[in-house]
Amino acid sequence: MLVAYGPDNQPVVAEDVPLEQLQHWSREHLLHCPNCRAAVHVRGGAEKRTQLHFAHQKGECAWSTEAESVRHAQGKRVLAHWLRTQFPDAAVTLEERLPEPNRIADVFMRHADGREWAIEFQCAPLDIEEWQHRHNAYRQANIIDTWIIGTNRREKQEAFIEAILSTAHEVMFLDPQVTPPRIWLRWPISRQLAQEWQNDRNSPPPNHAQPHYKPALDGWVGRTGYGATLIGSLNEVHLSKRAQLLHPTRIAMEERARLLQTMGAAALPDEKLLAAYLQHTLEEQALRQVLIPLLRAYLLDPDLLRRYNYGRGLPDVPVSRDDLARIEKAQQWLAGLSKRGFTTERIMEFRKEIPFVGPYAAFAGYVETLLALLQPVQRR
Structure with missing residues (x-):
């Protein structure tokens, strides 16, 4: 885990406190699990070439039964920083335990106006029924859940990823272990737009075309229909007021699609x-x-x-x-x-x-x- 309670019972983020201070608190048994309140110890760091984190003695906590990958731990930190940059007035916390829906959110954000968002960074396989249960629980608690998927699952065809795409009309894959963090933003597009985009890809750009004429895009056809995958860095993406994943190229493409529809219906x-x-x-x-x-x-x-x-x-x-x-x-x-x-x-x-x-x-x-x-x- 990346967050523990310190001597004053306040959250302590492992990467935000000097290692010597954490080691002192660890020796004095002053660090505690936010969930079960048992003592935890500091682990990892630069010398051990692993993510700095907190850990129980084996088997102590029912909430921490699975080992966390380096990708998952790094991804949570990257996403928390990404959110704090966009929403400086919001409270962003890591590994927030929520009484409703009775689970730990990877990254949790509470806006000044009371809106609550949970960001889940999913790197492991997930059963479709389990994803649906978590998604429904968040919505019943009036929490908007946004699911970011680890890049290790990008080439896999999994039911829970298709469910996210079908529900949110978008899904983003993240590689947090490169600098800057790399993303693949995927969303459905119409057959007409897919055909037009394919024609653009197969033809050279006009002389003196704008620099962003052909963004880094991949196309795909799946059980849900046609889609586009935009490749870029995480700092190019931002969340709308409704927690929709926005990118300038996606916005331009969707505006272009709306224009195309209007133009086709004109007299x-x-x-x-x-x-x-x-x-x-x-x-x-x-x-x-x-x-x-x-x-x-x-x-x-x-x-x-x-x-x-x-x-x-x-x-x-x-x-x-x-x-x-x-x-x-x-x-x-x-x-x-x-x-x-x-x-x-x-x-x-x-x-x-x-x-x-x-x-x-x-x-x-x-x-x-x-x-x-x-x-x-x-x-x-």
């Missing part, structure tokens, strides 16, 4: 929605000087290129002088962009970033056709 393309959707994949200059002007031109006359039909016009309807003038003006404008560095190849890369949903699919086709019409002009 006409909207430049604000398009700019919001592409803000993380295209530089602002490409949006402002290329795609937004193209969208405005398209919205003025969406049927122009169909009527033009590569100069052939429609059956029994030749190309009008006005349409011909508009096409020539567009060709001149695109040729001018090329002189400023926005070549046909670059603009085609931009076009690939336009989502092929709803009315935006027609706009993407408009851009592609217009670029094809530019080729004769560039060969002159």
